[in-house]
Every structure is written in C-alpha cells, then in structure tokens.
Amino acid sequence: MSNCRKIIHVDMDCFYAAVEMRDFPEYRGKPLAVGGSRQTRGVISTSNYEARKYGVRSAMPTQQALKLCPHLILVAGRMQVYKDISKQIRAIFQKYTDIIEPLSLDEAYLDVTDCKLYQGSATLIAEAIRDEIFRVTQLTASAGVAPIKFLAKVASDINKPNGQCVIPPEQVDEFLKTLPLRKIPGVGKVTEEKLLGMGLKTCADVQAYDRQTLLKRFGKFGEVIINRSFGCDDRAIVSHRERKSVGVETTLLQDIFTLEQCQSVLVELIDELKSRVERNAPDREIQKQVVKLKFSDFVQTTVEHQTDSINEPELKQLLEEAFERGYGKGIRLVGVSVGLHSTAQCESNVEMKQLGFNFNH
Known part of the structure; x- marks a missing residue:
C-alpha cells in the first residue's frame, strides 16, 4: 500500500436539509426532508438528523418516509441555491489544492499531499477547511483523512455530524482488522x-x-x-470526470399497467433525452441505449442495446422486453438513457472511419 499520499474526504452534513434549516429557522429541531411532496410519488433527497431518528433516509419513497414520521416537514428543495453554495465550498477547497474530485454538490476528495500550509499536516488542513466552510456558509462539514481514498471516505462518516477522523498510515492495518x-x-x-x-x-x-x-x-x-x-487503493484523485451517460426518467403519479401506456411515456422521454444529449454531450458518440422500468413492488429492470444513435423503434423493442419481465405488475417509473464513448474512443473512431472502417458491419 502506498502510504505517502494525504487524502481528505469532505462531506457536508445533511447538506440540502441543512441549507433549509439555515435559511428558515422555524425548521430547526424538527424532522425535515427535502424531496417529493405528499401528493406525488417522489423520493427523499436528504433528511436532517431529527428525521433520521425515525428511519427516514435518502432515496426512500416519500410515502414510506411519511409512514415512519407522519409529522415530517417536506420541502421541495432549491437546487440553484445548493449549487451556488457548492461553488463557495469548491472555492475554499482550491485554496489548499487543485487536485479535487467532486462526487456530488456536497462531497469531494482532496489530495493535499503537496500542500505546504499548516506544515503540510493533512489533519490541520482538514480542520481549517471545515472551519472556513462554516465561517463562509454557516454550514457544518465532516472530514476523513487517510492515505487512500476509500478509507478517507469511511473516516468522514465516523464522527458525523461536524466531526473529523484521521487514520494515519501506521494505523491502517489495525483499523482494517x-x-x-x-x-x-x-x-x-x-x-x-x-x-x-x-x-x-x-x-x-x-x-x-x-x-x-x-x-x-x-x-x-x-x-x-x-x-x-488489505488496504490497497491506488486510485488517483480524478479532477475531471468524463460523463459516461445521459438519461431521463419519470416517476408516475399512478401505476400504469399496459405496454401502450408505457410507450406513450417513452416517446415523451425520448424527445427530452435528445435535448439533453444535445445540451450536455453534443460532441460525444453514443455506444448504447437503455430502457429502465421500476415496478409497483420497487423492483427495477434495465434492457440495453449497442447502437450509435437514439433509435425510437429499437427503444420500443427494449421497452417491450423490459415490460414482459414485470409479469403484469404495475409500472411506477419509466426511464431511458444512452451510454457514451469516452472522448479518447471517439477520437479513435474518427481515425478508423477516416481509414475506411465501417462500424455498421
């Protein structure tokens, strides 16, 4: 195991919910979740610690969360506000290192191996970052410090909320036991x-x-x-993560039961998918298309097909195959996506085409 790296994993504490409690003091001390409303079939995005005492968790269906905690306060969320705060946090990270791997708006890895601030102490750097985040945003963050990525992530969860855990290289073996x-x-x-x-x-x-x-x-x-x-994790901090797919899905207000109904939903999603690909990956080549269904019992299935374009007839065939797997169960979610070739692969394909290779055979 390489023990010379200094990796920090910073994770904001119940980020979306914390922002809402910061901006609306009347929510403080009460079970709160950001997610789908009581009238829709959405899912919980984030819950505060008061709600978690009742078992409310992220990705949980809203109706299930309300059964666990009937007096749960639900707010729709303000994504642009969260994005703006995330930019503030990223700017703080950049004071200490340029090697930053964001995992989401509220979570990132930092490689501070070469940072000279605080005598190069990753522990003190993590404390300074958390202090500055709170000073700038009035939000708390937890951090994990370790010589490898996965242990830094594990450590950041140990002393939540508003805590920090350090696993020095010489303690890795004992910690893993x-x-x-x-x-x-x-x-x-x-x-x-x-x-x-x-x-x-x-x-x-x-x-x-x-x-x-x-x-x-x-x-x-x-x-x-x-x-x-065994404590082996040589993965580097990836500052730029290339998009691997583009997709769109919808959770239906009520279950649907026929293939025709699913096809109607699919056609609308295909139009949105084309727009998203054009916006987010206009120069990338498609390598596959995927249809996803989630059934009334929350079991989900996906069917995919290798292709270089968004092909509606083929997507309908994939939908039919996925639908048959439900054996008559209701459908609560329909999704469609495309997988993308890496930029390097796209460049290679262009060269191959210029040399006369036909990818359709």
Whole structure:
C-alpha cells in the first residue's frame, strides 16, 4: 500500500436539509426532508438528523418516509441555491489544492499531499477547511483523512455530524482488522448478506479467506473487496470526470399497467433525452441505449442495446422486453438513457472511419 499520499474526504452534513434549516429557522429541531411532496410519488433527497431518528433516509419513497414520521416537514428543495453554495465550498477547497474530485454538490476528495500550509499536516488542513466552510456558509462539514481514498471516505462518516477522523498510515492495518465489510463503498445490503453467509463480516475475515473462492463468487467486485480489505487503493484523485451517460426518467403519479401506456411515456422521454444529449454531450458518440422500468413492488429492470444513435423503434423493442419481465405488475417509473464513448474512443473512431472502417458491419 502506498502510504505517502494525504487524502481528505469532505462531506457536508445533511447538506440540502441543512441549507433549509439555515435559511428558515422555524425548521430547526424538527424532522425535515427535502424531496417529493405528499401528493406525488417522489423520493427523499436528504433528511436532517431529527428525521433520521425515525428511519427516514435518502432515496426512500416519500410515502414510506411519511409512514415512519407522519409529522415530517417536506420541502421541495432549491437546487440553484445548493449549487451556488457548492461553488463557495469548491472555492475554499482550491485554496489548499487543485487536485479535487467532486462526487456530488456536497462531497469531494482532496489530495493535499503537496500542500505546504499548516506544515503540510493533512489533519490541520482538514480542520481549517471545515472551519472556513462554516465561517463562509454557516454550514457544518465532516472530514476523513487517510492515505487512500476509500478509507478517507469511511473516516468522514465516523464522527458525523461536524466531526473529523484521521487514520494515519501506521494505523491502517489495525483499523482494517475490525472494519465491517459493509463500510466498503459498493457493498450494499445484498452483497453484505452474501458475505455474511460465507462467514465474512470484517476485513480481517477476508484477509484470512481463500482468494479464488471470493473471485469466483463475486467476480471483478471480489477483487475490489479483497484489495480494500488489505488496504490497497491506488486510485488517483480524478479532477475531471468524463460523463459516461445521459438519461431521463419519470416517476408516475399512478401505476400504469399496459405496454401502450408505457410507450406513450417513452416517446415523451425520448424527445427530452435528445435535448439533453444535445445540451450536455453534443460532441460525444453514443455506444448504447437503455430502457429502465421500476415496478409497483420497487423492483427495477434495465434492457440495453449497442447502437450509435437514439433509435425510437429499437427503444420500443427494449421497452417491450423490459415490460414482459414485470409479469403484469404495475409500472411506477419509466426511464431511458444512452451510454457514451469516452472522448479518447471517439477520437479513435474518427481515425478508423477516416481509414475506411465501417462500424455498421
């Protein structure tokens, strides 16, 4: 493991909800969530800590959140305000390093290995960043400091809210021994249950387990689990992340039950998808198109097809295949997207075409 890097993961505390409580003091101390209204079938975007005591979480359907907390305050959210504050926070980061990898409006990795401020102490730099964020925005942030990315992210969650956790290089091995595998980014509920079924609960358990058995069971992600469990994460901080896809989806006010109804929704989404591709990726080549359906029981399915354009007849065929997987269940969400070639691949394709290669055969 490389132990010379100094990585900080900064994560704002319940960001959207915190902004609303800052701007509207009457919300403070009460369960609050930013998300879909009581009349629509949206999902919770962010909840404050009072709401989390009731089990309200991000990505939870609004109706489920209201069952858990009937007196939950719901606000629609003000995305432009959040974006403006995110720019303020980014400007603070840039005082300490140019190597910044935003994960969302409220979360980012920073590589401060070469920062000379505070005698090069990543711990003091993280404290200074959090202090300045609060001074400028009146919002709190938590931070994790570690020699590798995944541990910095794990650490930022340990002392939330408004806290900080540092894992020095010499303490990495000891920290990993008791780290639950569910803390590894990408290990969700299903994967955790599979691991527990194999008797694997902590990184120490994986360290002592047969490598080939894990690879056979989990494929490429098995490699990730093994590497993280041994403290291996050589991923660099990526300052520019290239868009991999463009998509649009809609959660319906009421379930629909026929293919014809789904097709009507799809046609509208295709028009919006074309506009979004034109706005957000006008110079990028399409490599596939994808249709997504979420059924009334919240199970979702996707069907994709390799293509170099948005093709409505083909999308309708994909929709039909996805619809059949529901076996008559209601549809609550319809989505459509395209996957994009990387910029490098696009340039290579242009060269190949100039040489006379035909990609349609």
